[in-house]
Amino acid sequence: MNGFRILALGAATLAVGLALAQPPGGQQAASPAADPVPTTRVPQSYAPELVAAGSTIFAAQCGFCHGRDARGGAGGADLARSELVAEDVRGDRIGEVVRSGRTDAGMPAFPGLAASDLNAIVAFIHDQTRLAQSEEGGRQSVDVADILSGDAERGRAYFEDNCTSCHSAEGDLAGVAGRFQGLRLLQRMLYPQPGAGPNAARTQSTVAVSLRDGRTVSGTLVFRDEFALALRDAEGRYRSFATSEIEFEIDNPLAAHIEQLSRYTDEDMHDVVTYLHTLR
Amino acid sequence: MRNLRTPIFAAGMMIAAQATAQPDAGGFDPARIIEGAVDSWPTYHGDYSGQRHTELAEITPDNVHTLTLVWTFPTNQNQSIKASPIVADGILYLTTPDNLWALDARTGRQVWQYRYPENDGFHIGHRGAAIWGNSVFLTTPDAQLLALDTRDGRVQWQVEIADAARGYWSTNAPLVIRDHVIVGVSGDFDNLPGILKSFDPATGELQWTFYSTPPAGTPDSISGGATGGQMWMTGTYDPELDLLYVGTGNPTPVLNGVARPGDNLWTCSIVALRPDTGELVWGFQVSPHDTHDWDAAEVPVLVDAEFEGRERRLLLQASRNGYFVVLDRESGENLLTRPFARVNWAEGIAADGRPIPDPDKEPARDGRLVSPDEAGGTNYRSPGFDPATGLLLVSAADAFGLYFYKPEHGAYGWAGASPGVYSRGHLRAIDYRTGEIRWSHELHGGPGTAGVLTTATGVAFTGDSASSAMALRTSDGATLWHSRIGRVGNSPISFELDGRQFVVLGGGSALYAFALPRKLVEQDSVSRD
Numbered sequence: 001m002n003g004f005r006i007l008a009l010g011a012a013t014l015a016v017g018l019a020l021a022q023p024p025g026g027q028q029a030a031s032p033a034a035d036p037v038p039t040t041r042v043p044q045s046y047a048p049e050l051v052a053a054g055s056t057i058f059a060a061q062c063g064f065c066h067g068r069d070a071r072g073g074a075g076g077a078d079l080a081r082s083e084l085v086a087e088d089v090r091g092d093r094i095g096e097v098v099r100s101g102r103t104d105a106g107m108p109a110f111p112g113l114a115a116s117d118l119n120a121i122v123a124f125i126h127d128q129t130r131l132a133q134s135e136e137g138g139r140q141s142v143d144v145a146d147i148l149s150g151d152a153e154r155g156r157a158y159f160e161d162n163c164t165s166c167h168s169a170e171g172d173l174a175g176v177a178g179r180f181q182g183l184r185l186l187q188r189m190l191y192p193q194p195g196a197g198p199n200a201a202r203t204q205s206t207v208a209v210s211l212r213d214g215r216t217v218s219g220t221l222v223f224r225d226e227f228a229l230a231l232r233d234a235e236g237r238y239r240s241f242a243t244s245e246i247e248f249e250i251d252n253p254l255a256a257h258i259e260q261l262s263r264y265t266d267e268d269m270h271d272v273v274t275y276l277h278t279l280r
Numbered sequence: 281m282r283n284l285r286t287p288i289f290a291a292g293m294m295i296a297a298q299a300t301a302q303p304d305a306g307g308f309d310p311a312r313i314i315e316g317a318v319d320s321w322p323t324y325h326g327d328y329s330g331q332r333h334t335e336l337a338e339i340t341p342d343n344v345h346t347l348t349l350v351w352t353f354p355t356n357q358n359q360s361i362k363a364s365p366i367v368a369d370g371i372l373y374l375t376t377p378d379n380l381w382a383l384d385a386r387t388g389r390q391v392w393q394y395r396y397p398e399n400d401g402f403h404i405g406h407r408g409a410a411i412w413g414n415s416v417f418l419t420t421p422d423a424q425l426l427a428l429d430t431r432d433g434r435v436q437w438q439v440e441i442a443d444a445a446r447g448y449w450s451t452n453a454p455l456v457i458r459d460h461v462i463v464g465v466s467g468d469f470d471n472l473p474g475i476l477k478s479f480d481p482a483t484g485e486l487q488w489t490f491y492s493t494p495p496a497g498t499p500d501s502i503s504g505g506a507t508g509g510q511m512w513m514t515g516t517y518d519p520e521l522d523l524l525y526v527g528t529g530n531p532t533p534v535l536n537g538v539a540r541p542g543d544n545l546w547t548c549s550i551v552a553l554r555p556d557t558g559e560l561v562w563g564f565q566v567s568p569h570d571t572h573d574w575d576a577a578e579v580p581v582l583v584d585a586e587f588e589g590r591e592r593r594l595l596l597q598a599s600r601n602g603y604f605v606v607l608d609r610e611s612g613e614n615l616l617t618r619p620f621a622r623v624n625w626a627e628g629i630a631a632d633g634r635p636i637p638d639p640d641k642e643p644a645r646d647g648r649l650v651s652p653d654e655a656g657g658t659n660y661r662s663p664g665f666d667p668a669t670g671l672l673l674v675s676a677a678d679a680f681g682l683y684f685y686k687p688e689h690g691a692y693g694w695a696g697a698s699p700g701v702y703s704r705g706h707l708r709a710i711d712y713r714t715g716e717i718r719w720s721h722e723l724h725g726g727p728g729t730a731g732v733l734t735t736a737t738g739v740a741f742t743g744d745s746a747s748s749a750m751a752l753r754t755s756d757g758a759t760l761w762h763s764r765i766g767r768v769g770n771s772p773i774s775f776e777l778d779g780r781q782f783v784v785l786g787g788g789s790a791l792y793a794f795a796l797p798r799k800l801v802e803q804d805s806v807s808r809d
Contacts, residue, residue, distance in 0.1 A: 056400045141697070
């Protein structure tokens, strides 16, 4: 009645069987270069004392999710592989995320963090990135080649059957493998975070609101919970409504991605991402 | 300033044969927990059952929409309040990492604050305090246990629960049973034995240690090379059976299951222990050989009710792995196992009631798409049980996550990667008799962060995934009231003062106390003439 079910998987692919059969520390597939650590745009260096101070604060406040070494922990990103960190100059990007949080992604806000503590954290993160750029692999690394266990031809067929009402290999996805690789491409394929990335506008929900007097308002959905809804209309005006006072219809362009999550087998998923990697 | 008394006993199982310590006169007597006074909320759960249910009946479905704010207490901390406060003798004790506040429960006014010295333990959250006599107990990010004087916050004693330098920390709200203060720790980033300890509340002397995963070199280890199984959440207790029930954490290394073949007992389990000795009476493993970080630390809820025509002592748990289980809490026998959130990681349910993990959903080099995600089908915030309807109200998530493991990730700590993909939160009402979902209330966002309190009048207090505290009708989940106090990050509590029922919840980093409005004078007769 609630649609619960245990997915009965078909036979595992040959690739899956091989991966599981690998003994720990035994023979491994030739591992190509690790997912490249993004190069820091503006080289920065920080005083060792500041980095050391940042290490302590980071471990206590951030370490659970991001790892004591900023290389990934329980749920939080490996910051040494973060595009945002790579673009950061002395906290101009990191500071905003720390102060405001990313509540949809589970990152809490630290509005009260002292500026000196924030500077120390920024110094520590950049120092860890510097270290990461000089090493391969990593404790939680996912290499590009790890993901590409599927069959590109099968992936193409799956794509054409399931994805082409919104996407096209020659259109929006032309060259996608040049923009994203490996885990990042897989994550975007499964569920692109709404309002993020180069196609931000395409991933945002829109909403059409009908007022009691018969007027209608529509725009980009800004906020919605059980009690209120807010949008930005075509003129850029922010408007909010009590949900009890309106009728509304939300069009979520990512709805198909959400539905697809329940339908993918692991084999499908690897086939499609392997196919997308051919779109260079 | 500190009066430290180092325990003289080495860790290990031992019988607590010392004379039973009694709390000082005038302090809080733990016998009151069993008596169940409505003017207090003396344990993490309010009582020993873990039902998070109040018999108070002033607030009803008809009047809850008139709730008004009585007081607010801002902690001014970076993180949201995750702790469930405790209340005894008009004082409310609230914790965040390194902090304990004693507040006047009538006014929210601070009576005293204790601040633990700066330390580099994980400051990810704190669950709450415990009380015994004139002592209130606080665990710390560097895995210490402190007894503070309830009158002024002075440190009475401080002992080490576990070695923080090895990677232990503690967020635990201790559980007091008679003359035992029982505390657990966390430690997923290192391969550490799972430990639960009991201390003498009067002195801090160690009474016993229970290992969910016996340390290396222990004879007859049943853990199959696994470490972990940390008991980081507060257990529940049946005074008649004299059994303490605790949920144990996931094994370590977390995502690498190759390094630890077998079931990895007693990780991801519910264990029943003797509170005087720490002796294991029975265990039930909710997730055999877990490779997804799905601990079974969620509250083991104790219910005496009919099951399949028989009056039974039951234990209910909505577990992080997405399955709801019903056990006979005398024997540990499984009576029911059924999913309450989206799951795709099990091949079926074994005859003994344990889900059978699907090897194809173990973390792999190329990644596996798994439901639920690493945060789980639910997490540690308390469910609320309603005896009248037989519903267990649980914050549930239908979620998808990716799980990676390859030998290069090693066999220490996390040992793999587990990014989330997509998750939606719902409050679900599970019928304990069948595991059926009677209703599901969307939380409008990702996984919920609020626990649930049920009341004798059929009201359930919780929070949504946006920014509201809410009151729902327990029978059907209809919304009766909400207040935009910020996202609720803890489990609500209720108590009565001056004949008035209070409901207290955290909204962001502040604590809010609500009650029904009171007329201060006979308002009809005021004014005009």
